[in-house]
Amino acid sequence: MDSVKSDQHVFELGAYTCVSGKEIDDVRVGYETYGTLNADKSNAILVCHYFSGNARAAGPADDDHELPGWWDNLIGPGKALDTDRYFVVSSNTLANLNAADGRSVMTGPASPNPATGKAYGLDFPLVTVEDFVHVQKRLLEHLGIERLVAVAGPSGGSVQAIQWSVQYPDMVPCVIAVISPGLYIHPFAAGMMELWSRPITADPKWNDGDYDAANPPKEGLAQALALVNLTSLSYEFVGGFGYGPADADKPPAESLDNLFVADAMLDDIARARAESLDANSFLYMVRAYKLYDVRQRLHESRARYLFVPSETDMVFPPHLSVTAVDDLKAAGLDAELFMLNVTGGHLDGLAKIDQAEQAIRTFLDD
Numbered sequence: 146m147d148s149v150k151s152d153q154h155v156f157e158l159g160a161y162t163c164v165s166g167k168e169i170d171d172v173r174v175g176y177e178t179y180g181t182l183n184a185d186k187s188n189a190i191l192v193c194h195y196f197s198g199n200a201r202a203a204g205p206a207d208d209d210h211e212l213p214g215w216w217d218n219l220i221g222p223g224k225a226l227d228t229d230r231y232f233v234v235s236s237n238t239l240a241n242l243n244a245a246d247g248r249s250v251m252t253g254p255a256s257p258n259p260a261t262g263k264a265y266g267l268d269f270p271l272v273t274v275e276d277f278v279h280v281q282k283r284l285l286e287h288l289g290i291e292r293l294v295a296v297a298g299p300s301g302g303s304v305q306a307i308q309w310s311v312q313y314p315d316m317v318p319c320v321i322a323v324i325s326p327g328l329y330i331h332p333f334a335a336g337m338m339e340l341w342s343r344p345i346t347a348d349p350k351w352n353d354g355d356y357d358a359a360n361p362p363k364e365g366l367a368q369a370l371a372l373v374n375l376t377s378l379s380y381e382f383v384g385g386f387g388y389g390p391a392d393a394d395k396p397p398a399e400s401l402d403n404l405f406v407a408d409a410m411l412d413d414i415a416r417a418r419a420e421s422l423d424a425n426s427f428l429y430m431v432r433a434y435k436l437y438d439v440r441q442r443l444h445e446s447r448a449r450y451l452f453v454p455s456e457t458d459m460v461f462p463p464h465l466s467v468t469a470v471d472d473l474k475a476a477g478l479d480a481e482l483f484m485l486n487v488t489g490g491h492l493d494g495l496a497k498i499d500q501a502e503q504a505i506r507t508f509l510d511d
Contacts, residue, residue, distance in 0.1 A: 148205035148213055149221035149228045151177045155250050156236075156284050164279075167270035169239075170259050174284050175250030176200050176236035179220055180228030182288070189290045190226055191281065192216065192235045193298030193305035195495070196430055197242045197373070197422065199249040202235035209248065216299070218499040225505040231294060236284055238277040238305070240269070240429040245358070246421035254425035255358065266425055267354035274308045274437045281305070282313060295509060297321035299494040300461065301430070304437050310450075311442040321505060323453040324494030326461040327469035329438035334461060337376060338431045344368035345424045354425050363416075366424045370415035379457040379490030386410045443476040450480040451508040453494070453501045460491040481508070 158172040177200045182189060192202045194215070203220035206213050220226045220233050243249035244256070254269040261268075285293075293316050296306040303325035310317045326334055348365025350356055375383070390396050391409030404412070452470055454463035466482055473480035483504040487493035 147222065148217050149179045149203050151179055151201065151204040151214065153177050153200075156287050158280065158283050158287075161276075161280060161283070163270050164273050164275050165270055169252060169270060172239075172252045172280065173250050173256075174236055174252075174280060175241075175248075176234060176284060177202065177204075178235075179203050179233040180231055182232040182290070186288075186290050187292065188230065188294060189232045189234060189285070189288075190294045191285070191296045191306075191309070192220065192226070192233055193277075193281075193296065193302035193309075194235065194238065195298070195300040195302050196434070197370075197418075197427075198302070199241055199243045199246075200235045200237045201248075202233070215495050216498060218496075219502070219505070225499070225502040225509075226297070234285070234288070234290075236281055238430075239272045239280055240426045240433070242422045242426045242430060244423035244426055245361075253423070254354070254429055255423040264358060266356075269425075269429070271432055272429060273433050274304055275312060277305055277433070278308050278312050281309075282316075285316075292316050293318070295319035295321055297323070299323040299498070300325070300491065301434055304434060307439055307450075308437065310448040311439050311445045314445050314447045317446075317448050319509060320448050320450045321453065321508065322450060322466070322469075323498060323501075324455050324458055324461055324491055325452055325466055325469065326434075326437075327452075327465040328440050328443070328472060330435055331465060334465075335435045337460070338435060341369050341372050341376075342428050342431050344372070345427060348424075351424060354428075356424070362424050363419050366422060366427065367412070367416045367419040369424075369427060370418050370422070371411045374411055374414055376460050377491040379459065379488060381457070381488045382490055382492075383407055383411075440472070443473065443478065446476075446478060448478070449508070449511070450478065451505065452480065452482045453485060453498070453504070454482070455485045455487050455489075455491060455493045455497075457488055457493070458491045 203214035237251035240253035241251040303322035345365040348362035350362040386407040395403035452466040454466035
């Protein structure tokens with residue numbers, strides 16, 4: 146099936162008051178839409194991006210994008226989120242990591258502070274997943290959408306989707322939570338995410354968050370991303386890189402500087418990705434997700450839930466989704482699970498989501 150054409154937009158939200166009570170001026174929200182909003186505006190699905198993702202959920206590779214949109218195998222004509230039927234909205238979150246890619250519009254630590262003209266840095270208020278949802282709600286109000294068909298997302302996007310269901314229950318009848326941590330961030334996952342952050346703060350160029358955009362802590366960010374990538378993959382996937390030396394002329398047995406091929410592959414991927422991401426935004430996103438916990442708010446939800454874990458996920462193992470389904474049912478809510486039978490780990494919630502296509506169609510049609 147073909148990729149769907151995306152329409153890219155920027156919503157000028159203006160001032161926003163965070164859950165903490167602190168105000169952010171001149172908030173700008175980059176978002177994309179796919180399909181057509183019907184006359185009574187009743188066919189909208191909100192899709193939320195993962196930790197390091199952005200609003201480009203679908204669309205083909207082109208001159209500006211090396212790869213298709215991250216859920217292009219799910220969103221489009223005739224696909225599970227059928228754009229001949231649904232109007233799909235995908236927006237950037239506050240503090241979006243992709244601040245350096247030249248395309249992802251959203252206010253965050255890398256944005257100019259109107260009070261100083263310099264980047265906010267650590268003067269930007271700490272934000273939460275609840276803040277992400279409030280800003281998305283303002284966007285939907287701007288579009289005239291009062292009720293959604295569903296909110297869906299992978300990984301951090303699933304967190305936003307679940308938060309939506311307790312924050313605005315009258316708007317959300319269905320939640321599709323893919324490769325999800327469940328209803329809160331387990332302490333093990335929180336510790337893992339904290340360790341992702343440490344290479345950034347250990348990089349001298351980070352300078353307590355006050356770094357020049359022209360000379361950012363790229364080494365620390367690259368090492369952070371290498372950790373994210375390793376945990377997001379599986380033993381089988383990384384094993385495919387092989388065990389030999391990265392350079393046949395530099396055997397690992399002869400020097401600590403000589404790398405194995407898997408080490409070099411992870412480094413290369415991370416360094417390329419670090420070029421388009423912002424280090425402070427990485428830290429803010431980690432903190433936002435570590436603060437997520439809706440367990441005491443389940444009584445506010447009226448939604449049905451579909452959890453779609455990956456069998457080989459080492460970031461958010463499938464037992465977290467199983468526990469979430471059990472807890473939702475215990476709270477009197479409708480929840481079900483479809484397991485992705487995959488070998489690639491966490492990232493198969495993106496690459497292999499089409500395996501859940503029929504389960505998602507059935508869930509939306511019930």
